[in-house]
Amino acid sequence: MTDTPPLLRKAYLNEDFLHSHKARTLRILAEYLEPEARFEEHEISDTIVFYGSARILPRDEAERKLAEAKTQGGNVAAAEHALAMSRYYEASRELAFRLTEWSKGLEDHSRRFLVCTGGGPGIMEAANRGASEAKGLNMGLNISLPHEQHENPYITHQLTFEFHYFFMRKFWFVYLAKAIIAFPGGMGTMDELFELLTLCQTGKLKKKFPIVLFGKEFWDEIINFEALVKHGVIDAEDLNLFYKTDSVDEAFDYITDQLQAHAVEQPGWGL
Numbered sequence: 001m002t003d004t005p006p007l008l009r010k011a012y013l014n015e016d017f018l019h020s021h022k023a024r025t026l027r028i029l030a031e032y033l034e035p036e037a038r039f040e041e042h043e044i045s046d047t048i049v050f051y052g053s054a055r056i057l058p059r060d061e062a063e064r065k066l067a068e069a070k071t072q073g074g075n076v077a078a079a080e081h082a083l084a085m086s087r088y089y090e091a092s093r094e095l096a097f098r099l100t101e102w103s104k105g106l107e108d109h110s111r112r113f114l115v116c117t118g119g120g121p122g123i124m125e126a127a128n129r130g131a132s133e134a135k136g137l138n139m140g141l142n143i144s145l146p147h148e149q150h151e152n153p154y155i156t157h158q159l160t161f162e163f164h165y166f167f168m169r170k171f172w173f174v175y176l177a178k179a180i181i182a183f184p185g186g187m188g189t190m191d192e193l194f195e196l197l198t199l200c201q202t203g204k205l206k207k208k209f210p211i212v213l214f215g216k217e218f219w220d221e222i223i224n225f226e227a228l229v230k231h232g233v234i235d236a237e238d239l240n241l242f243y244k245t246d247s248v249d250e251a252f253d254y255i256t257d258q259l260q261a262h263a264v265e266q267p268g269w270g271l
Contacts, residue, residue: 031168035161039176042158046263047116047139047176048099048255050092051192052123052183058093062086088183088215089126095181095214095248096130096138102256104136106264113178113259114139118169119160123183125152132156141169170195178263179210179255184218200241201234210258211242212251219244 017023039045057065062083069079096115103113115131117124119140131138132154140155142162151160163169174196182193193213199205213219228234245251 028165028168031163031165032171035172038158038161042137044114044137044139044159045176046112046178047114048096048103049173049177049180050096050115050117050123050127050183051180051185051189052088052092052127053185053189054118054120054122054124055186056085056089056122056126056184057082058089058126059083059086085184088123091214091248092123092126092181092183093130093133095251096127097134098130098248098252099255100131100134100136100138102252104134108264113263114159116141116173116176117155118142118188119151119155121152123185125154128152128154141172143169174199174205177209178207178259179212181212181214181251181255183214184222197238197241201238208258208262210255212255213242213244214246214251216244216246 011017018026062079062085065074066076066079066083068074069076099113100115106112114137115127116139117127119128119142124140128138128140129152137156137159138154139159140151140161142151142160143166144162144164151162161169161172170192173192180196182189196211200211225234225239229236229239243254245254
């Protein structure tokens with residue numbers, strides 16, 4: 001049997017066309033419809049999203065790297081800082097574990113409030129890991145990057161996604177979210193957080209949900225929200241859009257209280 005001649009090939013099987021600029025609309029639509037179909041299949045309508053740096057190490061790995069730096073003449077100061085930052089990995093892991101156990105204990109036993117991350121290493125891995133350790137389903141919305149960010153091994157296999165378009169990935173983050181926790185992170189975390197805060201500030205999001213900034217020292221140093229109020233570019237009330245804490249207990253209590261008040265008895269919703 002010979003291959004189908006190119007001119008007789010069905011359009012949806014023509015890879016050259018599907019990867020061309022003419023088919024961009026089809027690729028965008030596919031990144032909406034294919035995830036939507038999987039969410040429906042697994043009865044997923046709401047998530048708790050963890051944002052944060054891909055570069056933060058688990059404590060045991062940070063301790064090993066520090067020991068190597070001391071014995072092999074490495075950068076001890078950098079390794080010591082990485083060990084200090086590893087507390088955020090462990091906090092993300094613990095918080096995801098506790099939120100997953102809480103969700104599984106709700107009277108409504110449908111799959112609700114799944115931990116969802118960007119699917120990569122660091123804070124994202126920690127959250128997927130904690131949810132997995134609590135024996136809960138969890139999601140990873142990965143993104144194809146030039147340096148090839150690979151998914152971490154703790155994501156539920158059927159709920160691992162790979163996006164090409166950042167905006168479609170961010171749509172699914174926000175559309176399903178009922179709570180968001182932002183741990184220390186870089187450009188990507190800031191991009192995701194500020195787009196979310198803008199949607200809330202401008203009333204584009206009709207749902208009410210908690211936003212937690214975890215790590216007061218980091219956030220107070222990196223973003224001076226009070227200065228934005230001082231200079232009149234945001235209102236003082238905008239500071240109520242988020243809750244800052246260094247405590248897993250406080251974050252857990254705040255998120256679960258807010259979800260009980262505004263989401264547990266509600267059907268899944270979007271933007």
